[in-house]
């Protein structure tokens with residue numbers, strides 16, 4: 001019989017219970033036992049939901065207190081030396097120290113000496129908005145079993161009467177996702193040492209009673225080197241053992257393509273394919289699947305929130321059944337459900353017309369079971385479910401909410417000159433300098449200023465209905481006036497309004513644009529305890545009215561100095577939302593760009609001379625396969641330019657990005673043709689400037705001189721040194737001085753001295769160059 005399986009369930013809890021428990025634990029308010037209790041309750045609840053939905057294979061060890069890659073680091077004892085770990089098992093303090101680092105104060109409190117310990121780096125999990133902690137590998141690295149979490153959680157479920165399928169991150173992906181701490185070192189060479197630990201985990205799981213283990217190897221959908229292919233063969237030959245449970249090799253986030261025959265050749269019990277992203281891989285997989293393998297079909301989208309087109313899924317399922325018969329076919333989501341919100345039923349006030357178009361994690365479980373019953377019991381058994389899905393789909397396709405003729409019309413008439421500034425940068429920049437009257441090395445910030453406790457309270461009061469909108473808006477104006485006054489006192493040159501009206505740089509715009517929907521409880525884990533509520537982009541995008549003009553012009557009225565208007569760019573709005581699946585992403589992005597273009601025009605018309613369009617997500621939109629990069633970068637750059645190019649030559653366009661690895665997309669960054677780009681650089685000590693120099697980056701740059709991720713206040717001298725490095729590469733006429741990123745997570749007590757030092761460092765250099 002066909003079985004319904006799941007690859008992973010969201011951990012954070014409907015009310016973000018895990019977040020509150022973990023943060024409470026960090027703050028000393030929640031005991032280790034209480035944290036463990038909350039975690040256990042969440043696991044139990046999630047297992048029971050899956051059981052009640054009728055799933056045949058339910059995952060365990062998909063839960064994590066922080067991150068599943070960090071769990072794997074703990075599992076194999078790959079704790080970097082600087083954390084001073086020596087125990088048998090990785091304790092909670094070490095676990096969280098790897099995630100968050102250790103501050104000097106904490107060391108002191110524990111009676112230890114030292115200057116603090118840096119956490120592991122964090123980076124994006126493939127092309128999702130989930131961040132994992134990056135394992136660190138070096139040639140002398142050894143591994144040993146240092147956590148029994150997979151076995152414990154398997155037994156925990158068993159004691160509840162629930163048989164689960166433990167999930168492990170596969171050894172090859174684990175090594176490939178890590179970073180060498182010694183230049184030129186290839187972590188794959190550690191495979192020999194790593195495999196015995198995996199074998200031991202598998203042995204123990206088998207002894208505990210596990211029949212199957214899900215082993216995730218998402219790297220199989222990316223470009224692999226010959227060494228990596230070889231590593232896959234070696235690893236799975238070694239893990240195929242009668243003392244181990246049967247392995248389910250899971251791949252997701254794309255098609256196997258040139259790695260298909262490799263994946264199908266590995267000696268495992270079953271292979272999972274992502275048939276949402278890559279339905280075309282089903283036929284070749286059916287043609288080449290060895291006779292003793294089962295195939296797991298990823299039919300329900302684990303990356304998006306749309307209700308499944310059950311007829312389309314059923315067609316794929318039917319093909320698999322014809323080729324393999326019911327005993328060799330499983331059904332699952334395309335990937336773990338970690339990346340979608342938990343429950344549609346937890347949305348009290350969702351637009352009633354759009355609600356039936358959607359499925360969150362719990363609804364997706366039902367879809368999986370419907371497909372299973374369709375296969376096993378025939379259409380009659382699930383007629384109602386199929387009908388409901390068809391109706392929802394037909395209504396969605398026919399809905400006037402989805403299409404806006406005026407937007408389509410406009411999109412059909414895009415002309416190349418709409419995405420081009422009138423004059424080249426050098427001429428524009430001269431006109432802008434004449435208009436803005438700025439000194440050399442102008443100082444500015446990235447947009448947000450501290451979001452205070454008071455602001456959060458006012459917001460909550462507004463939401464509860466305890467504060468009138470008018471009073472709230474007056475409070476925002478006072479906040480803006482205060483923020484402007486502080487910047488003037490600090491001596492900054494280009495000011496910002498501080499973004500107090502924005503809870504989130506994406507949600508704020510999504511709330512005002514037509515075509516977007518925001519949710520109340522649709523939390524998705526971004527990293528650790530941090531969650532976001534990605535808006536749902538369901539229809540053509542238009543702008544009913546100005547979104548930011550009111551606040552930015554208010555700020556401009558408070559000062560003689562130029563105020564920079566801050567907008568979130570089209571690629572970032574796209575990238576950080578759940579997007580429609582009924583048209584190419586590029587077209588959706590162009591629609592957003594047109595809406596933002598109107599905002600830019602309105603800001604300019606209101607007298608704003610500097611406009612910043614943030615694109616922190618430009619890089620993470622890169623497709624997993626290199627081959628697909630140029631096409632993506634082309635439309636992404638076009639969308640930015642479409643947004644920006646509406647302005648006059650003497651209006652200055654800034655952009656901002658906060659990551660330091662630019663190397664491989666510098667060409668696209670040049671092509672954005674922003675007058676000024678501010679980028680994260682302080683954390684890496686300006687290392688990225690080399691690339692800018694090599695590329696002869698033509699426009700103005702503000703490499704961050706102040707690392708805003710830490711509460712530390714950098715000294716004037718420190719920032720002078722960073723500026724010295726920048727000046728070695730960038731002529732003073734084109735160098736700007738700013739922090740790495742926005743300041744909203746910092747306190748005024750940190751921000752004010754840091755910015756004072758920054759302004760002073762700029763002044764000192766101004767006098768010298």
Ligand code: GLN
Pocket residue numbers: 446447448505566614616656657658741742743744
């Ligand atoms: N303007 C935003 C801010 O200052 C930019 C945030 C970001 O780059 N992620 O907060």
Ligand code: ZN
Pocket residue numbers: 446616656657658740741742
């Ligand atoms: Zn940033």
